[in-house]
Amino acid sequence: xxxxxxxxxxxxxxxxxxxxxxxxxxxxxxxxxxxxxxxxxxxxxxxxxxxxxxxxxxxxxxxxxxxxxxxxxxxxxxxxxxxxxxxxxxxxxxxxxxxxxxxxxxxxxxxxxxxxxxxxxxxxxxxxxx
Amino acid sequence: xxxxxxxxxxxxxxxxxxxxxxxxxxxxxxxxxxxxxxxxxxxxxxxxxxxxxxxxxxxxxxxxxxxxxxxxxxxxxxxxxxxxxxxxxxxxxxxxxxxxxxxxxxxxxxxxxxxxxxxxxxxxxxxxxxxxxxxxxxxxxxxxxxxxxxxxxxxxxxxxxxxxxxxxxxxxxxxxxxxxxxxxxxxxxxxxxxxxxxxxxxxxxxxxxxxxxxxxxxxxxxxxxxxxxxxxxxxxxxxxxxxxxxxxxxxxxxxxxxxxxxxxxxxxxxxxxxxxx
Numbered sequence: 360x361x362x363x364x365x366x367x368x369x370x371x372x373x374x375x376x377x378x379x380x381x382x383x384x385x386x387x388x389x390x391x392x393x394x395x396x397x398x399x400x401x402x403x404x405x406x407x408x409x410x411x412x413x414x415x416x417x418x419x420x421x422x423x424x425x426x427x428x429x430x431x432x433x434x435x436x437x438x439x440x441x442x443x444x445x446x447x448x449x450x451x452x453x454x455x456x457x458x459x460x461x462x463x464x465x466x467x468x469x470x471x472x473x474x475x476x477x478x479x480x481x482x483x484x485x486x487x488x489x
Numbered sequence: 490x491x492x493x494x495x496x497x498x499x500x501x502x503x504x505x506x507x508x509x510x511x512x513x514x515x516x517x518x519x520x521x522x523x524x525x526x527x528x529x530x531x532x533x534x535x536x537x538x539x540x541x542x543x544x545x546x547x548x549x550x551x552x553x554x555x556x557x558x559x560x561x562x563x564x565x566x567x568x569x570x571x572x573x574x575x576x577x578x579x580x581x582x583x584x585x586x587x588x589x590x591x592x593x594x595x596x597x598x599x600x601x602x603x604x605x606x607x608x609x610x611x612x613x614x615x616x617x618x619x620x621x622x623x624x625x626x627x628x629x630x631x632x633x634x635x636x637x638x639x640x641x642x643x644x645x646x647x648x649x650x651x652x653x654x655x656x657x658x659x660x661x662x663x664x665x666x667x668x669x670x671x672x673x674x675x676x677x678x679x680x681x682x683x684x685x686x687x688x689x690x691x692x693x694x695x696x697x698x699x700x701x702x703x704x705x706x707x708x709x710x711x712x713x714x715x716x717x718x719x720x721x722x723x724x725x726x727x728x729x730x731x732x733x734x735x736x737x738x739x740x741x742x743x744x745x746x747x748x749x750x751x752x753x754x755x756x757x758x759x760x761x762x763x764x765x766x
Contacts, residue, residue: 361678363620364634370674371664472584472640473619 365471379483387412422451435466436481443468490650490766493519496534497758499728507734512760515559516657525626529655535563553581555641575611582640583617590615636676637705643680651685651766657728659690660705668711681719691726724755
């Protein structure tokens with residue numbers, strides 16, 4: 360079984376981009392992340408392959424400007440997966456080694472021509488690049 | 490399942506002394522089993538089908554992969570459409586904003602064509618499909634979106650006698666340096682998996698493909714690799730470039746045979762070829 364072409368084409372686009380991109384299925388399982396996204400995860404796609412949502416969602420902690428943990432329901436990608444709408448948010452993420460970075464995330468649903476929701480994409484970038 | 494290749498050319502009908510061997514008509518296959526007639530694509534090759542004794546049936550099903558002109562140009566010249574005793578079913582892809590009827594209707598209207606859709610004499614039934622599975626007579630047919638500009642599907646036609654996969658326009662290597670070996674990331678692979686016959690886009694040589702990335706077609710070498718990954722039993726290289734003469738196609742096939750070693754037989758599709766499954 361192969362992924363829907365909407366997912367495949369998003370991967371091919373992500374593969375060509377210099378900004379970090381994450382692609383998930385409708386349950387949030389991580390299907391693909393591109394090379395720039397490897398810096399955020401601290402892992403290589405070549406090594407990990409696809410990752411279940413329980414695994415990749417624990418790799419970094421999301422925090423607000425005061426250092427408080429964010430409710431996962433506030434995160435753009437989670438909201439996109441729930442509501443099938445695009446979202447945007449700037450927040451802080453802390454990796455397993457304790458490194459914090461401010462980050463902006465845009466997410467959008469992948470809805471094919473036939474109207475079927477097949478996954479979501481999250482694009483990360485540093486707010487200083489805005 | 491009896492398959493007749495009625496048109497093999499891509500892009501534009503190409504008739505000249507240098508294309509007589511492989512043929513100049515655009516995409517069309519005739520598929521028959523148990524008095525059930527399927528027409529895969531309605532390129533100018535459908536003109537050859539007008540003389541087929543297999544047209545002597547009440548119902549005809551036309552399955553369109555997409556609506557680029559080389560795949561529908563013959564539709565307006567298909568005799569059963571103008572025969573009130575016939576029931577013609579057209580299967581194809583609509584979009585969120587335009588129905589299949591409206592999209593084909595752009596072809597069946599002036600200034601492109603003098604006869605409106607609504608004036609066709611046959612009993613016409615339109616079926617919108619996308620990632621679908623449906624039955625026609627002895628056939629179970631799977632359609633699935635594949636990578637090609639605009640809404641495009643490939644077809645897997647299965648009967649008790651075997652599987653034919655028809656993907657005449659396809660660029661699975663788009664955005665990659667070469668075709669991926671990861672099956673789950675390969676467009677169209679499910680349609681082709683284990684097929685007895687695969688008819689697949691092979692419009693370009695590797696060198697030509699480098700100049701035409703994103704045009705929606707495949708390099709011959711990628712098509713061979715795709716067929717290998719799908720474990721097909723036989724491959725026909727299809728949708729010949731209009732600039733490829735018989736001599737060039739002969740030479741390209743020879744080069745592919747000499748430089749590759751795949752476990753399945755492959756050849757260039759030739760107009761008029763009959764295949765029995």
